[in-house]
Amino acid sequence: MVWQKCCLGLPTLCFLSFWDFRYCMSVVVQSEIKWPAGLARGSSPVLKMGIDINHKNDRKVRRKAPKSEDPYLRVLVKLYKYLTRKTGEKFNNIITKRLMMARRHRPPMSLARLVRYMKRGGNITKIAVVVGTITDDNRIFEIPKLTVAALHVTKGARARIIKAGGEIITLDQLALRAPRGENTFLLQGPRKHRLAERHFGPAPGVPHSHTKPLVRSKGRKFERARGRRKSRGYRN
Structure with missing residues (x-):
């Protein structure tokens, strides 16, 4: 059941089946489409869709400016950035990167x-x-x-x-x-001489690992049994 215009231009109520209504709508839609040049009217146009790119790895983890508010350090960064642009030397580029590094x-x-x-x-x-x-x-x-x-x-x-x-x-x-x-x-x-570096590496206890374990004490009862000495099964 849809509204249509009669010959006098007045809206009238008509009864159409689902398929008749779908056909009428397709005719209306096709009449509104601007068909590209060289494409036959009535044929389905090929629509090119974009690629859904994953952007989660787009961020480049590097510093472009120092975190420090020291004005003298910031002037040095400007100076060596300028030298890097003008000379193209790797030496100046390394100096610039190291000036922007964290103190660690x-x-x-x-x-x-x-x-x-x-x-x-x-x-x-x-x-x-x-x-x-x-x-x-x-x-x-x-x-x-x-x-x-x-x-x-x-x-x-x-x-x-x-x-x-x-x-x-x-x-x-x-x-x-x-x-x-x-x-x-x-x-x-x-x-690599920071104390924190001693805890990085293979898990403590696996063969040939020299990683320092995170224990709350270094006493007799803390990680001294199997895997730590020959008298208690084996030693890694």
């Missing part, structure tokens, strides 16, 4: 480790570059003459480097002296 990824570097690396392969004449802190180390007695560029040098390490005839420069001074990273030796502290 910029561990301090001891003076003994610094001297040990600089003595290898004739690097002693190069500029040692550390994007982080250089700390003093009492385990080393003799320090050669070094030129060091770092974010921060502790008071004790600074005194010992200068006493040996060395030089300490900032990273903005390094940009003036070596804008392309020429005659430099890029170093960083040990990232």
Whole structure:
């Protein structure tokens, strides 16, 4: 039962079956469709649908700016971003990335480790570059003459480097002296020496695992039985 217009234009009530009504609607719909050029009228147009892309992995987990509000650090980031664009050197790109890293990824570097690396392969004449802190180390007695560029040098390490005839420069001074990273030796502290790193790895107790277990105590009754010693079954 549908409303239609009679010959006088007045709405009248007509009785149509379901199939008649469906046919009438298809005629109306086809008359409203704008058929593409070259396509016969009445044939079904091919509709191209888009691909439903999964966007859950689109986010790139990296920093584009430092979290720190230190204005001097932010100026350094701007400087080395500019040098990266203009020179295209990998050295400047690495410096930029390390300046934006969290402090946990910029561990301090001891003076003994610094001297040990600089003595290898004739690097002693190069500029040692550390994007982080250089700390003093009492385990080393003799320090050669070094030129060091770092974010921060502790008071004790600074005194010992200068006493040996060395030089300490900032990273903005390094940009003036070596804008392309020429005659430099890029170093960083040990990232894996955090105490938290001891708990990462294969599960404690599996064969050949040296991962530190998360236990509340290190006493006689805590993880000392089977799997820990030969006298209690076996030892991994």
